Amino acid sequence: MTWKLRGLVALLGLFGLTEILIWSVPLPPRLGVSDSPVAFFRDGRMAHVLLAPDDRWRIRRTLDEVDPNYLKALLRFEDKRFYNHLGVDPIAIVRAFLSNLRAGRVVSGGSTITMQLVRMVEPRNRRISSKIIESLRAYQVERHYSKDQILEAYLRFLPFGGNLEGIEAASRGLFGHGADALSADEIALLLAIPQRPTRLRPRPGRDKILRTARSRVLDRLNALGVWDDQAVKTANSMPIPDRL
Numbered sequence: 001m002t003w004k005l006r007g008l009v010a011l012l013g014l015f016g017l018t019e020i021l022i023w024s025v026p027l028p029p030r031l032g033v034s035d036s037p038v039a040f041f042r043d044g045r046m047a048h049v050l051l052a053p054d055d056r057w058r059i060r061r062t063l064d065e066v067d068p069n070y071l072k073a074l075l076r077f078e079d080k081r082f083y084n085h086l087g088v089d090p091i092a093i094v095r096a097f098l099s100n101l102r103a104g105r106v107v108s109g110g111s112t113i114t115m116q117l118v119r120m121v122e123p124r125n126r127r128i129s130s131k132i133i134e135s136l137r138a139y140q141v142e143r144h145y146s147k148d149q150i151l152e153a154y155l156r157f158l159p160f161g162g163n164l165e166g167i168e169a170a171s172r173g174l175f176g177h178g179a180d181a182l183s184a185d186e187i188a189l190l191l192a193i194p195q196r197p198t199r200l201r202p203r204p205g206r207d208k209i210l211r212t213a214r215s216r217v218l219d220r221l222n223a224l225g226v227w228d229d230q231a232v233k234t235a236n237s238m239p240i241p242d243r244l
Contacts, residue, residue: 027144028137030121031153035060036169046178049169059168060156063148066167067182070190071151076224077191077217079113083147087114087138113154114138120157158194161201174202174241184227185235188217202241210240 035058039048052058063071075082081089093110111119111134118137124130141150160170167190171179175186182190192213193200200206200213218232227235 025140027140028118028122030157031141035156035166046172049172051163056163056165057169057173058156058165059172061152061166061168061179063152063155066155066179067187069184070167070179070182070187073187073191073221073226075113076226077221078116082113082151085112087112087140087142088135112138114141114150117141117150117154117157120154120159159197160193161197164201183235183238184218184231185214185238188214188221188235189240192217202243204242207240207242211236214240 034053036052036056037050038046038059041047049057049059079089079092081091089110089112092112095110115134115138118134118141122137124133145153155167157165158167158170159165160173164170164173167179170190170193171177171182171186174189175182179190189210192210193202195213200210202210215236218227218235221227222229222232
């Protein structure tokens with residue numbers, strides 16, 4: 001048997017083992033947790049929300065119930081090739097490596113939305129071994145769920161500090177309305193807070209740090225062509241909520 005044939009056999013064996021593990025190892029249990037019970041008025045308006053069984057404020061929403069402008073900004077900001085990869089984006093990883101090398105420190109992680117979802121529901125220490133497991137888990141999730149299902153799960157578990165999770169609960173807590181209609185400044189803040197949820201959770205006295213975080217997101221989206229200069233200027237002038 002030539003070395004090329006041995007290599008092919010080994011590669012096929014590795015692929016087969018990976019497939020067996022993907023379908024035999026249980027998915028992260030937290031993906032199946034229940035959300036906050038919600039009571040509605042007769043006209044369909046939300047009347048009351050209770051804590052979920054795991055003591056989190058988390059309200060499930062389908063993609064059709066979330067502002068499309070937020071979804072567009074999210075994908076451009078976090079994972080523009082989300083619908084084209086299998087959980088891991090090699091291009092983003094290489095780009096992140098080069099950015100970190102140029103900066104001399106970690107400025108980008110190259111994580112996809114699926115990898116971030118895995119990290120939310122199955123947190124681990126930031127080690128190389130953890131990153132490998134996270135990547136394998138992301139591939140597993142991609143094989144079990146559709147892209148839209150993954151994105152909806154991501155929107156359920158986004159951390160906003162404390163026991164507040166998900167885009168809908170955060171929008172209602174921050175702005176007093178659902179995530180189906182969001183302004184540019186609201187979208188930017190909803191993208192900024194999950195980057196550092198403990199530090200950026202709105203509290204009295206955090207106006208400056210929240211404005212800075214929101215402005216960075218707005219500038220990035222401006223550079224990506226999501227919003228023009230005037231939209232960014234208007235969004236930057238809007239007030240910051242001081243509590244959730």
